[in-house]
Amino acid sequence: MEKIADVQASATVDWSPLGDIYVKKTVHYHLSWDKNLDQCSVAIAPYGGPIALLQKLSKSGGDSKSILIYSQAGNPISSIPWEGGRLIGMGWNSNEDLICILEEGTMAAYSINGLLKYSRPVSREVREHRVLDCKFFHTMEGSGGFAVMTNCYQFFVVADTCRPRDEIRVKKVADLPSMTVRPNCWNVLTPQCNILVSVEEKLYILDQYEAIPQSVLTSKKDPSVYWAEIAVSVDGKAVALVDKGGYLWGGTSDFKTCETEMDLQSTAKVLAMEWGAKDFFVLVMEKLIFVKGFGKHWCKYPGKLGCCLQPEVDGLRLVSNTTSEFIHRVTSxxxxxxxxxxxxxxxxxxxxxxxxxxxxxxxxxxxxxxxxxxxxxxxxxxxxxxxxxxxxxxxxxxxxxxxxxxxxxxxxxxx
Known part of the structure; x- marks a missing residue:
């Protein structure tokens, strides 16, 4: 049997200091598929659950004829013949049902085995104005839902997609002060299921009754540069923002406390941004995976093709064309x-x-x-x-x- 000293010799080599904590990127699986995730719509279930892929065939929005469902190791589980309309987004609920949101305002739920459980309109208003964008979210309690933005820039939230078809509740949040300008970016603030949205240089929280302007205290040189991405931690207590000029801000979701800010001095496009628990957030760029902790602390990893992120309660899952990895805090x-x-x-x-x-x-x-x-x-x-x-x-x-x-x-x- 190999000696303990030999086994543990490299145990801390991949620990990266991030202020008062260390983070580690662990490879869980070398994936057995042959897929380019840059050409697919991707939905990764939390807690190490399945992955759904729908290959995009053209820039006009056409999709392939099947949604393919894989295990976290990249092994095929099932497929769903896709005969619906244009898919805006898909995500998993806590029952491991795949929820698909169509442009026409319909939501469809499929089992992990590819069986249709139900299909229904999200709501009459959503169906009337059609869906422009959608976001899926999960809470610390294990429930999950989604929010949609319609073509007239109104937002609707379904807080729990595990309910039976006829018991699903849809909440409309307050309208933006101006409905003529498309939001730059937006996300869902859990557990209240309010919407955090950026319109031009302004930031709002939309609850059920009003649009509340938010003031973000920053030291960035040009406040007029719009926010490009918003990430919210799973517990809803932390928010990260990045603008098109590469300026980062991270702090509490009430914007009263700034935990970190940094100028990346780069205009490289941020392809994805998510929180890892509440200790750090990760930005994916074309050639770089950037991990930002609190204060001035950060670390980075080489970029990978097809990177997709799934926030977890204890870290962040990173799925690429070749691997399934987990970025997490080294425990006490x-x-x-x-x-x-x-x-x-x-x-x-x-x-x-x-x-x-x-x-x-x-x-x-x-x-x-x-x-x-x-x-x-x-x-x-x-x-x-x-x-x-x-x-x-x-x-x-x-x-x-x-x-x-x-x-x-x-x-x-x-x-």
């Missing part, structure tokens, strides 16, 4: 045991086992004597750290430390 238990120089009981017990395996039992004895009164805490830290890791070999190495407890306990009793 993993930091306690694996971080270089840690003096936590679990880290010292782990170091003691490494020395014992390396025929340096006298050094192992020194570690054990140092933590003899905290052995139960040390063991619990190692077990919890194993539960936070994704790599099986690393998990096993941390659990093997538990077996070393027998040696450590015997040593402690003798002394």
């Amino acid at each position: 238990q993993s930091l306690a045991v694996l971080r270089i120089g840690s003096m936590e009981p679990g880290a010292l017990l782990n170091d003691a086992f490494k020395e014992y395996e390396g025929d340096e039992s006298h050094k192992a004895d020194e570690y054990i004597r140092f933590i003899k009164d905290k052995l139960p805490d040390a063991i619990l830290q190692c077990i919890k750290a194993a539960g936070e890791e994704f790599e099986p070999a690393l998990q096993q190495s941390l659990l093997r430390v538990r077996l070393f407890d027998m040696y450590a306990s015997t040593h402690t009793r003798k002394n």
Whole structure:
């Protein structure tokens, strides 16, 4: 069996410091499909669920004849013959039903096996004015829904798409002060399901009764540059904004606190932007994946073809043409045991086992004597750290430390 020191030698190599925290990008799957996601409409289910693809055949909005459903590993599950109209967007609810929104104002729900469960108009007004754009969202409680923007720039929200067909409730939020200018960008603020929308240089929160102007305190040089993307954290408490000039702002969703701002000094188009839990947000550009934490802290990864993002309650899922990856915060238990120089009981017990395996039992004895009164805490830290890791070999190495407890306990009793 491989020694613990060898297994754990690279455990922290891919940790990236982000202020007071570390983030890590873990490859979960090398995908078995042969797809170019840049040419597809993509819907990724949360919690590691399925992925739906509909290939776009032309710039005029025509779509291929089937929606293909894959597992998170890229293995085919089912297909849905697509004979409907122009698809505006699709997303998954918490029952793993695929909800499709059509331009004509219809919503259709399909099971993961590709069976049609129901089809109905979103509402009479939506059907009358047709759908221009839609956004899907999920909440911390596990429910999910969508919002649509019609061709006359009105917004309608369905908060829970798991309800039966005839029990689905549609909420219309307040109209914008001006209905003649198309919004630059917008998103849904959970859990209230209000709409955060940017129109020219102004920002509004639309609730059920009024459009509330928002003032964003920024240090950007040109306030007249429009916001280009809005991202909202899963818990709805944090918001990120980026303008076309590459200026970033991140803070609380009531805009009373600015947690971070930065000028990227780049006009490269932001293809996607989402929060990873509430600790950081990620921007996808053509040649770069940029991770922004609070304060002045950031890190970056090389860009990938076809990057699509799905926010999760504990991180961010990144699916590309070739891989399914997870960007997440390194947990406190993993930091306690694996971080270089840690003096936590679990880290010292782990170091003691490494020395014992390396025929340096006298050094192992020194570690054990140092933590003899905290052995139960040390063991619990190692077990919890194993539960936070994704790599099986690393998990096993941390659990093997538990077996070393027998040696450590015997040593402690003798002394």
